Amino acid sequence: MTIKTYMQSLGTAAREASRDLARASSATKNKALIAIAKQLDSQRNVVLAANKLDMDNGRSNGLNDALLDRLELDDVRVDAMIEGLQQVAELPDPVGEMTDLGARPSGIKLAKMRVPLGVIGIIYESRPNVTIDAASLCLKSGNATILRGGSEAIESNQAIAQCIKLGLADAGLPENAVQVINTTDRAAVGELITMTDFVDVIIPRGGKGLIERISADARVPVIKHLDGNCHVYIDDAADLDKAVAIAVNAKTHRYGVCNAMESLLIAQSVAAKALPLIAEIYAEKSVEMRGCANSRQILPSILAASDSDWSEEYLAPIVAIKVVAGIDEAIEHINTHSSQHTESIITEDSANGQRFIAEVDSSSVMINASTRFADGFEYGLGAEIGISTDKIHARGPVGLEGLTSQKWVVFGDGQIRQ
């Protein structure tokens, strides 16, 4: 069987399964999630043995320690997957939700009904737990999925796939509601992202390189998350305690996450007072500072920022610092350099706060809060399949609702168009 034929068989099966899933009750979907959790628990040794194979192969193939760490499963990580399934089972089901839009002059009654997207293709890198994570959110939102994990995790993913199939069968749902591609051939990805008849949306989860490659070649719409070059702007009217706390938290709470601040902007009028306070804490935490000429007059010992620093997503203990004339320059700088992920203004001036949220074109805009709050769990979505830096369909953290669409429903009593 060629890769094309194989992928089309997965596509056909997914489309068929998506029809059953779309009409499955919340109770049935939850039953499947719990059944998958039970299978994972009872087949834990099979999964861990498969993972050991991947780890051995990874070591022979010279994977670095960071990749091996992402790839590795142990009891704690299996438990986390099981808990994740239980949590998704407890989330409210968005499917079927009706929004009544009232009667129209013609006499028809109009509503919108939330429905699954259909078939979702998910492409991800080494972590095998994404298989459960993605499958459970898609299943709960009534979508069939075709999953393509990293080639280094193929044995783990196939073992997890087997648990999913058994769990689906236990609940009376079609096994093909979740399919994990069983080949590491890259041509499979090429097919997946171009099968517009069978796949409704592609969600890539991984580094910027992966996402750019997929977006460039996809024919199926892609919900994508590129980089997170987030900014905090300390305004003239900032409360300095809040400013220091947020500038430190946004940069140093965690370094390798997309909602970490990468650039700190500070108004000229408060820079001389605030920057030394912040820099002292950054220095304690070994954060490398790269500043503009004006900030280096206040902090002479820090490195000079180059132009490329303003666009960089460091994902590391590095921060770019720029003194700006005020809110106009801050907004201009952000709209030029940010990746439209998350930006925060620190100000007690509500007019400046309002201008910032209205004019900064990012998926999350904040007043007096750390950028680290841009997260599906912090926003109360209960789950997060990713953070979209697109403007189309879903923007910012994507939870179950982002995996659905709405159709128009018309209730008539024989109405015809005049």
Place this chain on the structure above:
Amino acid sequence: MTIKTYMQSLGTAAREASRDLARASSATKNKALIAIAKQLDSQRNVVLAANKLDMDNGRSNGLNDALLDRLELDDVRVDAMIEGLQQVAELPDPVGEMTDLGARPSGIKLAKMRVPLGVIGIIYESRPNVTIDAASLCLKSGNATILRGGSEAIESNQAIAQCIKLGLADAGLPENAVQVINTTDRAAVGELITMTDFVDVIIPRGGKGLIERISADARVPVIKHLDGNCHVYIDDAADLDKAVAIAVNAKTHRYGVCNAMESLLIAQSVAAKALPLIAEIYAEKSVEMRGCANSRQILPSILAASDSDWSEEYLAPIVAIKVVAGIDEAIEHINTHSSQHTESIITEDSANGQRFIAEVDSSSVMINASTRFADGFEYGLGAEIGISTDKIHARGPVGLEGLTSQKWVVFGDGQIRQ
């Protein structure tokens, strides 16, 4: 200047203008719409003279009568454009609308704010009035636009573009908020649909061929409207009066529109009674009937349908007729053959009605109403830039709201992530 350089200069200017537009007040945007209407009125002779040039060129180039009719402007059509601008000025502005999502346990307050998409590329065929129609809806929703009309309408479109520029300037908005591509070189379209840095979404308006070509090559997300192969299903429990009225209205109210019914499905148990009543009216109206074997036992004189008829969007006085066993076969047939535009069930059985709307995977699903109601105006959107057959972002009729996105807004008081 190469086409690439030219298009990038349009893109840069559009992106810049989009920032001003995003913060323009409703009053300013409405002022611009009215000013454009006034310019169009006062420069009516210039526009009509430019259109005469297009018509003359079209005749020399052998355009057929249907195309020439679409291309032609006269006082009535200019008046309609002016009226359209005034109507859009009166619509509520979706931009800035806030949805309060309440406080989170962390203490942050969460909201969503409706914002423009940014820069919209619109590609359309011969009708010059689309220039005003598309520009006005994008302007009202705070988006900058780059418009590419049919090459046969280039003189008309440039004259209309001039009116738009003057109107924008009158209201103090940037002239580049609406730009009409001034070359007929096809390479310009290729650039427009791949300039992901400058264009946020592409909306093609035209035939299926145009839309398929654009979707295949685009890198920018496309809101697309492919075909409308709409169905009416007359259920066992149908009221025959409603069934006849709707089957006739959905097919014959207008033939060349995407929400016209193309296939009529009818339950076995009522076919013998209902089909002759409907067929009599179709025959009076010279609608060509193409039936399955079972329907031809009831209506022996009609043509035999071939397999391809079930997938056809005729846009003509032709209808495909199929007798089905009941609702299961109807839903199966629709989900296999329809273009997911609009389908209606005629039934007095509310359980069947509910099943139909839940299980039929189309952008509009109806009970006891004519498919002809699937329309932005009938749905109360006040305007319609198109009907999306996609599931991502906008589904079904797309009005002003479909040209916007929502960003997350966080109001804090110094909160940091623990």
